[in-house]
Each structure stands twice: as C-alpha cells, then as structure tokens.
Amino acid sequence: MRKQIVAGNWKMNNDLPETQLLIDALKAKKQTSTAEVMVAPTFTNLYQVFEAFKTYAVEVIAQNMHFAENGAYTGEISAKMLKSIGIETVILGHSERRAYFNETDELLAKKVDAALANDMRIIFCFGEELADRKSNNHEAVVESQIKKALFHLDAAAFKNIVLAYEPVWAIGTGETASPEQAQDMHAFIRKTLANQYGDDVANSVSILYGGSVKPNNAKEIFSKPDVDGGLIGGAALNADDFFDIVNAF
Ligand code: PGA
Numbered sequence: 001m002r003k004q005i006v007a008g009n010w011k012m013n014n015d016l017p018e019t020q021l022l023i024d025a026l027k028a029k030k031q032t033s034t035a036e037v038m039v040a041p042t043f044t045n046l047y048q049v050f051e052a053f054k055t056y057a058v059e060v061i062a063q064n065m066h067f068a069e070n071g072a073y074t075g076e077i078s079a080k081m082l083k084s085i086g087i088e089t090v091i092l093g094h095s096e097r098r099a100y101f102n103e104t105d106e107l108l109a110k111k112v113d114a115a116l117a118n119d120m121r122i123i124f125c126f127g128e129e130l131a132d133r134k135s136n137n138h139e140a141v142v143e144s145q146i147k148k149a150l151f152h153l154d155a156a157a158f159k160n161i162v163l164a165y166e167p168v169w170a171i172g173t174g175e176t177a178s179p180e181q182a183q184d185m186h187a188f189i190r191k192t193l194a195n196q197y198g199d200d201v202a203n204s205v206s207i208l209y210g211g212s213v214k215p216n217n218a219k220e221i222f223s224k225p226d227v228d229g230g231l232i233g234g235a236a237l238n239a240d241d242f243f244d245i246v247n248a249f
Contacts, residue, residue, distance in 0.1 A: 003206045004222075005162060005229035006246045007038035007123060008236025009063060009091060019045040023052045025239035031057065033249035035229060038123075039236065040091055043077055047085050061089040061123070064097060067110040079118035089121040091231075093149065095168045105148035112149055112161075121160045123231065124150065125210065130169035138167070139188050146192060155197045163189060163207045164231045170211025172233055179220045179227075182209045186226035215244035222248050 014022060019041060031037065038059040041049045050060040066076035082090065092111050097103040108124075115122050126145035128138040142165070150161070165185050170176050177185070186207045194202035209221055210231030221227055229249075235241040 002204060002228050003162075004033070004035040004249055005038065005206055005208055006035045006232065006242075006249075007040065007061065007091075007164075007208065007230070008232050008242055009040045009094070009210075010042060010236060011063070011096070011233060012042055013237055014042065014045065016045060016048065019048060022237065022239060023049060026058065026242070027052075027056065029239055029243040031243065032247045035246055035249045037246050038089065046082075046087065050086050059089060060087065061091065062087050063091050063094070065090050065092075065111065065115065067107070067114040069114075079114050079120055083118055083120065087120075089123065090115050091123045091125060091164075093125040093145075095125065095127060095166055095171060099168070105145060108149040109152060112153070116153070116157055116160060119160075121162065123162045123164050123208070125164040125166050125231065127166040127168055127171075127211070133167065133169065138185070142185065142189065143192050146189065147196075151196055155201050158193075158197065158201050158205050161205060163205060164210050165189060165207060166210035166231060172212070174212050176212040176214075176217055176221070177209070179217075179224050182221055182227055183224035186224070190226055213245060215241050215248070218245040218248035 038061045040061045040063045053060055062082050065079050065082060066073055069078050069080050093108045126142055128141040132138045132141045167177050189207055190202045206228035208229045208231045209227050213230040213232050214235050232245055235245060
C-alpha cells in the first residue's frame with residue numbers, strides 16, 4: 001500500500017506569534033483519515049513547530065535546504081542542521097524555488113543526493129508551465145525534470161522519495177488541474193518510473209498533487225487511483241481548511 005500524505009507548505013508566511021496561533025488551531029482539529037500529515041514552516045519557526053507537534057501525528061518538515069554540509073554559503077541551511085533539530089523530510093524543487101531562485105535540475109540533483117546522504121526523506125516537486133501544457137509539451141517537460149534530478153539514483157533510494165506534481169499554472173492561482181488531468185499525469189509519471197526502475201518501485205512511490213487544492217476539490221482529486229495525496233499551499237494556512245483536506249481521504 002502506498003502512503004497517503006497531505007503536506008502543508010506554509011511558504012514565507014506567519015511570524016512567530018502567528019505561527020503559534022496556527023499551531024494552536026491545528027492542535028484543536030481531529031484527524032479522521034489515516035493520511036500522513038506534514039507541515040513545512042519557515043526556517044525561523046521550524047524548531048518551535050517541531051517541539052509543538054512532538055507528541056502529535058504531524059510531521060514537521062523543511063521547505064528547502066542547501067546541498068553542502070556546511071561552509072561559506074551565507075543565508076543557507078544544511079541537511080545536517082535540519083537533522084540536528086529533528087527534521088527528517090525536506091521539500092526540494094518547488095516551482096517557486098525554480099522560478100525565483102534559479103534552481104535548476106542539475107542543482108536539484110545535488111540537493112537530492114545531499115538529502116539522501118543524510119538519511120532524509122524528500123518531497124520532490126516538479127510540473128509544467130502553462131505554455132508547456134498549451135503546446136502539449138507537459139509530459140515531456142515533467143519527464144525531463146524527473147530524469148535530470150532523480151534518474152541517477154538507484155532503485156532503493158526511492159524508498160525515501162515522494163513525488164509532488166505541481167503544474168505551475170495551478171499554484172496559488174485558484175485554478176486546479178481537473179481530477180482527470182491530475183490522474184493522467186500521475187499515471188504518466190508512474191509509467192516513467194516503471195520504465196526505468198520496474199513496477200515495484202513505480203507502484204510504491206507516493207505521488208502527490210499540488211496546485212490550489214481546497215476543501216471543495218480535495219475529495220475528487222484524492223479519489224483518483226494514482227493520486228496519493230496533496231501538497232497544499234494557501235489552504236494549509238487555515239486549520240479548518242487544512243484538516244478538511246486531510247480528512248478528504
Ligand atoms: P497552493 O500552493 O495550494 O496555494 O496552490 C501549492 C504549492 O505551492 O505547493
């Protein structure tokens with residue numbers, strides 16, 4: 001059975017007191033599904049949130065990391081630093097990192113290696129832009145992103161990798177991929193994995209959908225056979241909405 005996962009990406013939102021309010025609101029919610037729940041606060045609040053959820057079934061994860069263990073990389077955070085405060089999972093390759101911070105597939109391959117070398121789990125994000133979809137190039141773009149960042153790995157590495165398909169045109173726009181578009185792409189991703197690593201790997205990797213998942217569309221998206229959960233941005237900042245999505249399974 002593949003893991004079902006709902007991860008909230010808080011992005012660069014919430015200062016310390018606002019984060020405490022969100023923690024308190026989330027703690028008051030009741031989970032009725034069996035999905036794994038994760039939240040990714042900003043770096044300055046990571047330890048606070050980690051401590052707050054220590055005895056809860058909410059994993060606290062990082063939004064990004066650098067590939068080096070330490071050194072002269074002003075403003076960066078390493079896997080070793082994350083691990084030392086208890087963080088076991090990191091989001092890599094988010095489209096905002098790719099678009100605004102020039103993260104390339106080649107750089108992401110180095111980050112992937114660093115995370116795995118530190119025994120971290122990765123939520124690896126990728127997805128096409130609107131122009132790619134309009135020109136019917138979306139599968140080729142996604143295939144290339146996955147191959148360049150991940151296909152140097154051996155099959156065993158995929159135990160620690162979760163994939164997140166996030167069409168750029170659906171992130172923060174209120175426009176979601178239709179459940180059918182998500183399913184078609186997730187099936188294509190699984191086929192791409194199967195061609196390289198075989199069916200066992202392909203069928204064991206969780207593939208999340210991200211891009212304007214909300215309480216009113218989560219159930220239908222999650223009902224698709226190759227959609228194993230969601231990476232949630234805007235709706236993860238509201239405890240009611242987030243848990244409605246968690247409980248949509
Ligand atoms: P959104 O963000 O839910 O606000 O569209 C998704 C994401 O960036 O992971």
